[in-house]
Amino acid sequence: MKRTPVYGLMAEFDSATALVAAAHRTREAGYKKMDAYSPFPVEGLAEAVGFHHDEVPLVVLTGGLIGCLAGYGMQYWISAISYPLNIGGKPYHSWPAFIVVTFEMTILFAGIAAVFGMLALNGLPMPNHPVFNVPRFALATKDRFFLIVFSSDPKYDAAATRQFLESLGPRSLSEVPG
Amino acid sequence: MDEQTKSVTSSKQAPVIEPGYTFATVTDKISAIVLQRPTSNGWFVGFGIGFLLTMMMLFAIGYLFVRGTGIWGVTIPIGWGFAIVNFVWWIGIGHAGTLISAILLLLRQSWRNSINRFAEAMTLFAVSCAGIFPLIHVGRPWLAYWLFPYPNTMGVWPQFRSPLVWDVFAVSTYFTISLLFWFIGLIPDLATLRDRSDNRWAKIIYGILAMGWRGSARHWHRYETAYLLLAGLATPLVLSVHTVVSFDFAVGIVPGWHTTIFPPYFVAGAIYSGFAMVLMLAIPIRKLYGLEDFITERHLENSAKVMLATGLIVAYGYVIEAFMGWYSGNRYDAFTLWNRLHGPYAFFYYMLLACNIVIPQVLWSKKLRTSPVWLFFISGVVLVGMWLERFIIVVVSLQRDFLNSSWGMYYPTRWDWMTYIGTIGMFLAAIFLFVRILPMISIFEMRTLLPEAEVKE
Numbered sequence: 001m002k003r004t005p006v007y008g009l010m011a012e013f014d015s016a017t018a019l020v021a022a023a024h025r026t027r028e029a030g031y032k033k034m035d036a037y038s039p040f041p042v043e044g045l046a047e048a049v050g051f052h053h054d055e056v057p058l059v060v061l062t063g064g065l066i067g068c069l070a071g072y073g074m075q076y077w078i079s080a081i082s083y084p085l086n087i088g089g090k091p092y093h094s095w096p097a098f099i100v101v102t103f104e105m106t107i108l109f110a111g112i113a114a115v116f117g118m119l120a121l122n123g124l125p126m127p128n129h130p131v132f133n134v135p136r137f138a139l140a141t142k143d144r145f146f147l148i149v150f151s152s153d154p155k156y157d158a159a160a161t162r163q164f165l166e167s168l169g170p171r172s173l174s175e176v177p178g
Numbered sequence: 179m180d181e182q183t184k185s186v187t188s189s190k191q192a193p194v195i196e197p198g199y200t201f202a203t204v205t206d207k208i209s210a211i212v213l214q215r216p217t218s219n220g221w222f223v224g225f226g227i228g229f230l231l232t233m234m235m236l237f238a239i240g241y242l243f244v245r246g247t248g249i250w251g252v253t254i255p256i257g258w259g260f261a262i263v264n265f266v267w268w269i270g271i272g273h274a275g276t277l278i279s280a281i282l283l284l285l286r287q288s289w290r291n292s293i294n295r296f297a298e299a300m301t302l303f304a305v306s307c308a309g310i311f312p313l314i315h316v317g318r319p320w321l322a323y324w325l326f327p328y329p330n331t332m333g334v335w336p337q338f339r340s341p342l343v344w345d346v347f348a349v350s351t352y353f354t355i356s357l358l359f360w361f362i363g364l365i366p367d368l369a370t371l372r373d374r375s376d377n378r379w380a381k382i383i384y385g386i387l388a389m390g391w392r393g394s395a396r397h398w399h400r401y402e403t404a405y406l407l408l409a410g411l412a413t414p415l416v417l418s419v420h421t422v423v424s425f426d427f428a429v430g431i432v433p434g435w436h437t438t439i440f441p442p443y444f445v446a447g448a449i450y451s452g453f454a455m456v457l458m459l460a461i462p463i464r465k466l467y468g469l470e471d472f473i474t475e476r477h478l479e480n481s482a483k484v485m486l487a488t489g490l491i492v493a494y495g496y497v498i499e500a501f502m503g504w505y506s507g508n509r510y511d512a513f514t515l516w517n518r519l520h521g522p523y524a525f526f527y528y529m530l531l532a533c534n535i536v537i538p539q540v541l542w543s544k545k546l547r548t549s550p551v552w553l554f555f556i557s558g559v560v561l562v563g564m565w566l567e568r569f570i571i572v573v574v575s576l577q578r579d580f581l582n583s584s585w586g587m588y589y590p591t592r593w594d595w596m597t598y599i600g601t602i603g604m605f606l607a608a609i610f611l612f613v614r615i616l617p618m619i620s621i622f623e624m625r626t627l628l629p630e631a632e633v634k635e
Binding site: 037041043045049060074097103107110121125128132137138140 | 200201205333334336337340341351354355358359366374389390392393400401404407414415418425622625626630632633634
């Protein structure tokens with residue numbers, strides 16, 4: 001008989017409050033590699049599972065700067081270098097007229113960076129994931145809250161971790177096959 | 179979130195969501211509309227009407243491609259006509275969606291959570307309808323891509339000093355950002371539908387669209403950051419779009435267009451008509467789908483208040499336009515005012531004043547403001563009024579400008595009307611499809627409104 005590898009242990013909770021408390025206690029117990037799942041964004045949950053560094057703002061800033069420079073640069077190059085047209089005697093490099101398109105390009109690139117940057121950092125799209133192997137996990141998009149300790153955690157031990165998670169009073173506890 | 183839940187529980191106004199709901203019942207109620215509820219005959223009738231009108235529009239556009247813009251009523255001096263009137267009208271309607279989803283999010287107006295989804299959908303469909311008009315109005319629509327800067331063998335490029343080029347960028351950016359905003363708002367709800375659907379194909383399709391969303395705390399954190407930043411980006415964007423549309427006019431020298439009041443007055447008018455459309459959609463939808471618990475009297479009343487406020491800004495715009503016509507001492511500006519009041523289209527100007535300024539003042543009454551029937555009626559009036567406003571700006575200004583030898587009249591043809599009414603049909607058909615296949619209320623944002631969503635220490 002082949003042993004299936006274990007991805008982690010998953011505990012199910014009834015409320016956001018219980019999940020945040022459980023995440024804090026798991027962290028205090030010395031576990032490092034864990035995650036939590038909720039049907040809506042829960043205040044303070046990301047910090048509780050040890051997530052502190054959110055790179056999305058930097059990605060958006062970079063996108064915005066690229067859009068801004070690309071937008072202005074494009075207009076300058078087209079209007080002053082590549083295809084200079086005399087329009088009503090205005091200078092080829094008429095910067096006030098270029099602001100609108102520069103602004104729109106800034107927003108466009110920053111917005112695209114926000115969405116695709118967020119998805120990329122989250123590793124999405126990822127159609128399948130070990131947590132989906134737990135049937136009850138379907139409730140994570142409805143009204144249940146889940147905490148998982150990954151088997152890759154140095155402190156992970158099938159029996160001890162199960163005992164610890166039991167002590168948090170979960171509604172159910174399941175082993176996540178890898 | 180703390181303020182949100184407090185505003186739900188401790189407010190003296192009608193609640194944002196009726197009490198007694200849980201995460202599960204909110205989820206069931208909204209997702210059941212898509213997953214369980216049988217498609218009613220009324221839906222088929224409504225969608226069918228929209229579909230037939232769309233076909234009529236395609237027929238009118240097809241004939242236009244064969245014969246050219248000569249089939250329309252546009253002639254010199256009135257070269258813009260219905261195409262631009264309808265373009266500005268539809269773009270304006272789109273503005274409410276972004277206002278609700280972005281600006282009200284930044285202002286922490288939690289009541290927006292139950293109407294943002296379909297308001298954003300409305301934005302997308304309205305901007306799609308709007309986008310048709312300039313494309314078919316260019317005369318040679320198969321060359322419309324020349325509007326975009328792309329390297330070509332002719333060695334020509336767009337002329338970036340022209341507001342018409344700015345408009346291309348503003349409208350296409352607006353559509354793209356609105357689509358992205360709507361889509362990322364949908365991702366968690368698509369995951370909910372994926373997990374709750376019994377139909378194999380529905381599961382696969384929602385699954386692909388949800389991209390494997392699993393609600394991880396890390397994902398939510400980045401998601402919220404991205405959503406908030408996108409709202410911050412969409413806020414100046416939405417204000418810029420109608421500003422740029424108004425530049426199409428204001429940068430020109432035609433009397434009646436060449437005024438500095440145009441940008442703010444256009445933006446206010448856009449939000450005015452947009453909220454009118456939101457109400458015209460929300461009132462029947464909440465009734466037909468039994469969503470009165472989620473789209474409550476509070477939403478109707480708040481939307482009515484926004485309409486009242488923006489309507490007054492629009493009224494201020496009219497007053498300033500008239501005042502400047504006199505105060506500028508410019509005889510052409512003065513004549514434009516006279517022509518509006520006494521010219522051949524004067525009837526429409528008085529209709530405009532009645533629809534946009536006089537009739538909506540009944541919204542000062544709380545009783546009417548909270549009555550769905552009245553609101554539906556007044557919203558319709560406002561939409562007609564805002565359409566007339568664009569008609570007055572486009573047609574009446576061009577009709578009689580500097581030289582009376584070049585004066586003329588504009589009479590829309592049946593093709594103009596078929597195209598215009600056709601886009602209304604296309605809009606309706608898209609809305610019908612949307613409410614049938616996607617959750618029309620943001621499920622995950624509704625969950626955050628419940629008192630249980632708050633984390634207690």
